[in-house]
Amino acid sequence: MACMLPDADAAYLALAARDARFDGRFFVGVTSTGIYCRPVCRVRTPRRENCRFFASPAQAEAAAFRPCLKCRPEIAPGLSAMDSSDALATAAARAIEAAVQAGEPLALPALAARLGVGERHLRRIFGAAHGVAPRDYLTTQRLLLAKQLLTDTTLPVAQVALASGFESLRRFNAAFAGQYRLAPTRLRRAGGQAPAETALRLAWRPPYDVAAMLGFAARRALAGVEQVEGPVWRRTVRWPWRGQPLDGWIACRFVPERHELHLLAAPALAPVLGALLRRVRETFDLDCDPAPIAAALLEGGLAAAADGTRLPGAFDGFETAVRIVLGQQVTVAAANTLAARLVRRWGRPLATPFPALDRLFPDAATLAAADPEELGRLGLVRQRVRALQALATEVAAGRIRLERGAPLAPTLAALGELPGFGPWTLQLIALRVLGWPDAWPVGDAGLAQALGTRENRKIETAAEAWRPWRAYAAMALWRHGDTR
Template sequence: MLPDPDAAYLALKARDARFDGRLFVGVTSTGIYCRPVCRVRTPRRENCRFFASAAQAEAQAFRPCLKCRPEIAPGLSAMDSSAALADAAARAIEHGVHAGESVSIAAVAARLGVTDRHLRRIFTAAHGVGPQDYETTQRLLLAKRLLTDTDEPVAQVALASGFGSLRRFNAAFAQRYRMPPTRLRREGAAPRSGEPLRLAWRPPCDVTGLLRFHAQRALPGVEAVDGLVLRRTLRLPSPRGPVAGWLACRLVPERYELWLEPSPSLAPALGGLLERVRHAFDLDADPARIDPVLATLPQSSPPGLRLPGSFDGFETAVRVILGQQVTVKAARTLAQRLVAAFGTPVQTPFAGLDRLFPDAATLAAADPADIGRLGIVRQRVRALQALAAEVAAGRLDLHPGAPLQPTMDALRALPGVGEWTTQLIALRVLGWPDAFPATDIGLLNALQPALGARDATAATRLAEAWQPWRGYAVIALWQTLETPA
């Protein structure tokens, strides 16, 4: 929802980063729309038109600013939309666009259990534009980012952003932005060598807590945290087939930005990589909505707390299963053995980062006895291989754009996967901000002073006051423990 126009203009004048990604301003004198943090001279009030999304601005024939770059603004979190169903559809569309996949609105509706017509109606009511206009905006903003931040040929940009042909891409780009793609590069938007990709967040952000969480779980050979920088290896799907490489993420608190340096080998999958980085660092969170709820916790939490996500949904789900009934340290040790036995070597410029986490097909085909010899008990071997088989066969998607309830039901149906595991995967992989693993021992230890006992039922009752942000409450409570949960 938008603030009233006068309040929106005050936010624009103040360049208030809390409204970034929630407020866009179209300037009638230029035909351009901007983020509220744009550093150009503030336009006159009578020339401003305010929108809740980039898609709404483009539907009114405004084109994106080349300076503040609306494509790097924070997006929607899972609880942002007034209609949860419409928001789930928006996330599914965005995932398909960034993954380079075709997006069928009818298929999205079917996955969400509603008719195509009903989805279009509620989507338009919630987001101000229809789902196809929303999809086109996401594809064009991704294309603009690829044109600006990479030297990929225009034909490859068209393919990576989901256009079936270069002709269709050129036509859509020229219609929306009133210039051909090649002109965007000619007019100073070409990539500069060595410059990182920028991703914005809404302040405040608990950078210290976020990086501590990742550092405590960093898997040797795959991931490392050094100060404000996280580096890791990664394998990604792309329109050209699977690609592998490395990435380095530097958090820059004074600019409310994350600077991303990917290896050149990941360029064909840049859209999917950007989506995964946003999810891993929860860059789309809105602290103005979350912090007031966390203020009611028994222990204080830092402002701008983030819900750490995952770079690879399958990897994180495997590690959640390995963490059943053991400590974080023990689970990391088991995961390290799994990487040593089944991971693939990869070259990086960083000492100690030289392995890719094993993919689903590899673990599904492995001899169970070989996995068991790593110290993983039989029940968890069975759970890991059941999960891997479903993911490898394409029957189970593990990413924030996947439909929540059907995915959780599919997880519960796997052998050795109970409610604790399902809730943790929903929290870290599906990005569900209201996930609550009530039986988690770390959570119960943190709540014991308030409850007087380690009681999952009492914890669930207490947590009702923290809906729909119980997942953030879990992270906040874990932070109060001396030993990571």
């Protein structure tokens, strides 16, 4: 994703200090070695005259630099959608990354058509924003994902090639050797034996309020589906792959001293590891750049947001939207109780190594087909039943997509046509599910309490100072008297 490079001398100072706040915001190519690194790399700081600075791994690789095997540029945090002034180029980059991580093919003409522009125009806009052609960006993303899977897992090389979006092992070997001057099998030998479990590392930029994120998750941990135990968050997973669902579990361990999150996944989920990596990044807002957010909120008088506030995302968008509906006008604990009853009645059993995890959340088709009377007997009022089943019907039919990357305005407009979906529900879905950084849950009791007034006009006026980061302001205000 595009970003503005700092001044080269400032970038070198950040490199010399190994300043984690700049991780993923630039990369340094060292001409004496032909290798490019993250600014947090622990090797000896190169001489200033040997450094070239790039905005992305794709730019570094286009200049013939190879990724460092020690700091591993593939695990650096990315950039959020708000970091780029060019929405089209950002949307294209995100679409490329999503396709790579899902292991899906992506043709440039199809991408241009999806974005509503011509292929030539897309190449021009993309090159101006990212410094490389879309095809080169795509190749770099595929190879970096492959490099991470080769380093952190024991997946066979052929399966790594497939999971990274290459059509054949031959093409993968040729691309990897041509770009990195190293055979995939040789990289695995150089890195030593990968752990028996599928373990993947993801980095973030500090500060990050890990305690607040884990506390938020713990208060909402859904019995049978989720668990928070110390620094570890676990959940059950059902993920589509080639027309069939893959069932398993994931476990995410926060490692604050390294500014990293370590992901373990059930072996059955190996074909979709790229997609899981992306979803975990979104769930825990790992690509956030906290500096501009903190500056804006501090300027607006909200000091509580300066210590690494993040937006808790949605690992499963439909599940989170259902739980938001269940949470209308009730406490978090009451909403959890209702959601747990849904899981016990309609969730599919799943065997896992963790006694607390034994169910999958019911999918949209299951809840759309459920008997409304039976839903009511779980404690849902008739209005909630109608709202829940209307949502499930639209999602099951594919008319509403609940995930990052779904178009904000059309998605909220479609949801707004459903019974029981008012402004508060829509804005909370925008915040949690769609990841909109300026979402503001109108009429929320917790925000009213934190701001000391129930007058919506005064609340809206106060929130204007925090645009375009009102969602982060809401998280900071909720922190002490958590109601959402």
